[in-house]
Amino acid sequence: MKRKKLKIKGIVQGVGFRPFIYSLASRYGLNGFVLNDTEGVVVEIEGRKTGVEKFILDITKKIPPLSRIEEINISELPPVGYSNFTIKPSAQKEERFVLISPDIATCDDCLKELFDPRNRRFHYPFTNCTNCGPRFTIIKGIPYDRPKTTMESFKMCDECQFEYDDPLNRRFHAQPNCCSRCGPHLSLVDKRGKEIIENDVMKKTIELLKKGKIVAVKGLGGFHLACDAMDKSAVRRLRERKGREDKPFAIMVKNVQTAKRFCRVNKAEKEMLLSKRRPIVLLSKNGFCPIVDDVAPRQKYLGVMLPYTPLHHLLSSELEALVMTSGNISNEPIVFKNEDAVVQLKDIADYFLLHNRNIHIRCDDSVARIFNGKEMLIRRSRGYVPEPIEFPYESQILACGAELKNTFCLTRDNYGFLSHYIGDLENSETFEAFSDGIKHFKNLFSIEPEIIAYDLHPEYLSTKYAKQLLENDSSLTGIPVQHHHAHIASCMLDNHIEERVIGVAFDGLGFGIDGNLWGGEFLTADFKGFHREAHFKYIPTPGAVQAIKEPYRMAVAYLLTTYGEDFNKLNIGFLKRIGQKKIAVIKEMIFKGINSPVTSSVGRLFDAVSSLLGICDIITYEGQAAIELEMAVSSPYVYNSRRIEYNYIIENKNDMYIIEPEVIISGIVEDIKKDIPQGFISLKFHNTIVNIIVDACVKIREKTDIKNVALTGGVFQNIFLLKRTMAQLQNRGFIVFTHHRVPTNDGGISVGQAVIAGCKVTEA
Ligand SMILES: [Zn+2]
Ligand SMILES: [Zn+2]
Structure with missing residues (x-):
C-alpha cells in the first residue's frame, strides 16, 4: 500500500483536469482525492504500488488537450486507508497563483451537438464543455469556479447540474456549462433600442445580413460589426458609417473549403485557421477573389477567420463570408457591454445581436500569419492571452509598453504575462482599458510589481502612467528602456536567446x-x-x-x-x-x-x-x-x-x-x-x-x-x-x-521592457 501527494502546477484549472485525474484513479483502482487550490491541483492517491506508479506516469502522457503542466511535486505519505476517490471543493489559501486558460474555440463534440436536431443543445449559441468555450473573458477572479465568472447569475438546470457533477461527463465542472433552458440567450434589438420579438433570433439576424444590413454582434471578447462580405453596398455603407476608409476588414467564413474559394491556404495556414486559438489568419488572395474589393482595398492579403463560438458557427452557416470588424468608434477600444454598444454603435449598426452573458474583460481577435512555415503573430490577444511566455527572471515587474498597439506585461516566477491588445493609447477610453487591464492582471495572477519599466518617450501615456506610479510609491524601482532596445530584446526572448545580437x-x-x-x-x-x-x-x-x-x-x-x-x-x-x-x-x-x-x-x-x-x-x-x-x-x-x-x-x-x-x-x-x-x-x-x-x-x-x-x-x-x-x-x-509569438510591432515592446528590467535588477 502506497500513499502519495502530488502538487501539480500549470494550466490545470478549468480544463478538465480533475475529471481526468478522477478517471485515471478509477482505472488503476486508487482511492484518495483531488482538489483545486490557489496554486494548481492537489492530488492524494492511495493503493497498490504498481497502480500508483502507472497513475503518475499517465498524468503527463495522457494530459487533457487544453492543460499544460509546468511542475509536479510528489511526496510520500503514510497510508490512511481512503475508502474511495473524491473530488473535493476548492481550497482557499493566502498565496494565490494559478495559470488561466485563454478562450478556446468550440470543440468538435460541441459542434456536433450544435447541429444535431435531436440534441438538447441543437442551435444553442452558448454550448461549451471542459474542452472548449469562454475562459479568460468571463473570469472575474480566482480560483476559477462558476461564482467567480460572469456565469454566476445563471443557475444550472437539473440536466446541466447532472453533467456538471458527473466525473465521467465531458461537462464535469465545466464552469460555463449551460443550455437553452438555464443559460444565456440572444436578443435582437434595432438601432432605437427596440427589441425585435422573433422565435428564432438567429434566423432573423441571418435574414437581415442577407438583406445588406449591418449588425453589431456581441461575441466572446467584444462586439463585431458584421455585414455580408459579398454585398458591395453593405460593405461600402459600413466603411462610410465607421469612418474607416481603407483599413482592411477581416472576414469570417464557415470552413476551410470556403476560405479556399477566396485565398490560397497551405497546410500550415489550414492548421492555424482550425486551431483552438482561431486567430484571424492573413492569407494571399486568389487571382480571382469574389469578396468585394472594398473589404481589403489594394491588399494582396485577406484576414480570414473561422467561427470560434457556437454563435459564430450559427451566424456564418448560411452566409458565404461575413465582414467581422471590431465594434468600436474611431480609435476607441472594442465595445464589450450591451449598454455601451446600443449607444456608441447606433450610427453604424442597423441592428444589434445581443446576449446576456457578460464579458468581464474585452479581448480583440488575434491576427497571425504563417512565415517560413511558422506562426507569426501580428496581434496577440484572444485565444493566446493570458497564457504566459517563458521569462528568464523571477522578479515581479510591470512593463507599461509603448503608445501605439499597446500591450502591458506583468511578470513573476519565470512567467511573462503579456496582456491582450489594448490599442493606441491616444484617448481616455483606451487609457482606462489599459489601467483597468493592469489591475485585473495583478489580481488574477497575484502580482505586486516592485519594478516598473517604461519607454523613454516623455509624452507616451504609458510612460506618464509609470511615472505616476513611481511618484506615488517610493518603494518602487523605475527602469526606463529605450524603444528599439526593447524591440530587439522582445525578439531575443521570443527566440530564447540571451547572447549579444546585431539588432x-x-x-x-x-x-x-x-x-x-x-x-x-x-x-x-x-x-x-x-x-x-x-x-x-x-x-x-x-x-x-x-x-x-x-x-x-x-x-x-x-x-x-x-x-x-x-x-x-x-x-x-x-x-x-x-x-x-x-x-x-x-x-x-x-x-x-x-x-x-x-x-x-x-x-x-x-x-x-x-x-x-x-x-x-x-x-x-x-x-x-x-x-x-x-x-x-x-x-x-x-x-x-x-x-x-x-x-x-x-x-x-x-x-x-x-x-x-x-x-x-x-x-x-x-x-x-x-x-x-x-x-x-x-x-x-x-x-x-x-x-x-x-x-x-x-x-x-x-x-x-x-x-x-x-x-x-x-x-x-x-x-x-x-x-x-x-x-x-x-x-x-x-x-x-525573427518574431513568432511576440509581435514585431509595438505590441511586443512591453515584453522587451520587462526582460531588460528583469536583467538589470537580477544582475544588480
Ligand atoms: Zn466543447
Ligand atoms: Zn441547463
Missing part, C-alpha cells in the same frame, strides 16, 4: 537616447544594454505627428535633403499633385526648424517613397503608405532591366555608420522621370533596403564578430522585405532571428 530595429519612431526620434537602427544588444552601431541619416519630419499622417510631407523633406531647393525644378507628378503652396509651407517649416524634429525612421522613408510614387499621400490608418508600397511590388520578370536596386551610401562618421538616402531618392526620381512603373520602382526600393541591411550587418560583424541578427520593429511586418532580408543575411552566414 536591426526598423519602425515608425521611438525616442532615442540622444533625444531624437529613432527608427532605422542597428544596435548591438543583449538584455544588459546596447550600443548604436549604425542608423539612417536624420531627416526632418515637417509637422511631427502631421508628417506621419501626411506622408507627402516626408517626401518633400527627402527631396529637399537630396536636391536642395532645386528640387522644385524636377519634372515629376508628385510636385504638381501636391502643389507649390503646400510645398512652400513645408520648406519654410524645415528651414526655420518649426515643429520639425529629426528622425532616422525607416518607416518614414517608406512613407516618402510611397508618396513620391503617387501611391499614398495621406494615410487613413497607421502604416498605410508603407503597406501599400509593399502591395505594389511587382515581379522582376515583368521588366527588362539589368539592375533591380538603387545605389546607396553608408558613411563612417566617428565610428558610427550613417546610411545616406540621397542617392536612393535621386535614383527613384530618375526612374519616375522615365515612366518606370510604380511596381518596379517599389521592387527596386525594397531590394535596396535589403542590400543596406546586409551591408551594414557585414560591417558590424567585421567590427564585433557577432553573427546573430535579430530583425524587429513594425517595418518587418512587410513580409516581402522580411523574407528577402532573411534569405540574404543567411547567404552571408548570419543566423537570423
Whole structure:
C-alpha cells in the first residue's frame, strides 16, 4: 500500500483536469482525492504500488488537450486507508497563483451537438464543455469556479447540474456549462433600442445580413460589426458609417473549403485557421477573389477567420463570408457591454445581436500569419492571452509598453504575462482599458510589481502612467528602456536567446537616447544594454505627428535633403499633385526648424517613397503608405532591366555608420522621370533596403564578430522585405532571428521592457 501527494502546477484549472485525474484513479483502482487550490491541483492517491506508479506516469502522457503542466511535486505519505476517490471543493489559501486558460474555440463534440436536431443543445449559441468555450473573458477572479465568472447569475438546470457533477461527463465542472433552458440567450434589438420579438433570433439576424444590413454582434471578447462580405453596398455603407476608409476588414467564413474559394491556404495556414486559438489568419488572395474589393482595398492579403463560438458557427452557416470588424468608434477600444454598444454603435449598426452573458474583460481577435512555415503573430490577444511566455527572471515587474498597439506585461516566477491588445493609447477610453487591464492582471495572477519599466518617450501615456506610479510609491524601482532596445530584446526572448545580437530595429519612431526620434537602427544588444552601431541619416519630419499622417510631407523633406531647393525644378507628378503652396509651407517649416524634429525612421522613408510614387499621400490608418508600397511590388520578370536596386551610401562618421538616402531618392526620381512603373520602382526600393541591411550587418560583424541578427520593429511586418532580408543575411552566414509569438510591432515592446528590467535588477 502506497500513499502519495502530488502538487501539480500549470494550466490545470478549468480544463478538465480533475475529471481526468478522477478517471485515471478509477482505472488503476486508487482511492484518495483531488482538489483545486490557489496554486494548481492537489492530488492524494492511495493503493497498490504498481497502480500508483502507472497513475503518475499517465498524468503527463495522457494530459487533457487544453492543460499544460509546468511542475509536479510528489511526496510520500503514510497510508490512511481512503475508502474511495473524491473530488473535493476548492481550497482557499493566502498565496494565490494559478495559470488561466485563454478562450478556446468550440470543440468538435460541441459542434456536433450544435447541429444535431435531436440534441438538447441543437442551435444553442452558448454550448461549451471542459474542452472548449469562454475562459479568460468571463473570469472575474480566482480560483476559477462558476461564482467567480460572469456565469454566476445563471443557475444550472437539473440536466446541466447532472453533467456538471458527473466525473465521467465531458461537462464535469465545466464552469460555463449551460443550455437553452438555464443559460444565456440572444436578443435582437434595432438601432432605437427596440427589441425585435422573433422565435428564432438567429434566423432573423441571418435574414437581415442577407438583406445588406449591418449588425453589431456581441461575441466572446467584444462586439463585431458584421455585414455580408459579398454585398458591395453593405460593405461600402459600413466603411462610410465607421469612418474607416481603407483599413482592411477581416472576414469570417464557415470552413476551410470556403476560405479556399477566396485565398490560397497551405497546410500550415489550414492548421492555424482550425486551431483552438482561431486567430484571424492573413492569407494571399486568389487571382480571382469574389469578396468585394472594398473589404481589403489594394491588399494582396485577406484576414480570414473561422467561427470560434457556437454563435459564430450559427451566424456564418448560411452566409458565404461575413465582414467581422471590431465594434468600436474611431480609435476607441472594442465595445464589450450591451449598454455601451446600443449607444456608441447606433450610427453604424442597423441592428444589434445581443446576449446576456457578460464579458468581464474585452479581448480583440488575434491576427497571425504563417512565415517560413511558422506562426507569426501580428496581434496577440484572444485565444493566446493570458497564457504566459517563458521569462528568464523571477522578479515581479510591470512593463507599461509603448503608445501605439499597446500591450502591458506583468511578470513573476519565470512567467511573462503579456496582456491582450489594448490599442493606441491616444484617448481616455483606451487609457482606462489599459489601467483597468493592469489591475485585473495583478489580481488574477497575484502580482505586486516592485519594478516598473517604461519607454523613454516623455509624452507616451504609458510612460506618464509609470511615472505616476513611481511618484506615488517610493518603494518602487523605475527602469526606463529605450524603444528599439526593447524591440530587439522582445525578439531575443521570443527566440530564447540571451547572447549579444546585431539588432536591426526598423519602425515608425521611438525616442532615442540622444533625444531624437529613432527608427532605422542597428544596435548591438543583449538584455544588459546596447550600443548604436549604425542608423539612417536624420531627416526632418515637417509637422511631427502631421508628417506621419501626411506622408507627402516626408517626401518633400527627402527631396529637399537630396536636391536642395532645386528640387522644385524636377519634372515629376508628385510636385504638381501636391502643389507649390503646400510645398512652400513645408520648406519654410524645415528651414526655420518649426515643429520639425529629426528622425532616422525607416518607416518614414517608406512613407516618402510611397508618396513620391503617387501611391499614398495621406494615410487613413497607421502604416498605410508603407503597406501599400509593399502591395505594389511587382515581379522582376515583368521588366527588362539589368539592375533591380538603387545605389546607396553608408558613411563612417566617428565610428558610427550613417546610411545616406540621397542617392536612393535621386535614383527613384530618375526612374519616375522615365515612366518606370510604380511596381518596379517599389521592387527596386525594397531590394535596396535589403542590400543596406546586409551591408551594414557585414560591417558590424567585421567590427564585433557577432553573427546573430535579430530583425524587429513594425517595418518587418512587410513580409516581402522580411523574407528577402532573411534569405540574404543567411547567404552571408548570419543566423537570423525573427518574431513568432511576440509581435514585431509595438505590441511586443512591453515584453522587451520587462526582460531588460528583469536583467538589470537580477544582475544588480
Ligand atoms: Zn466543447
Ligand atoms: Zn441547463
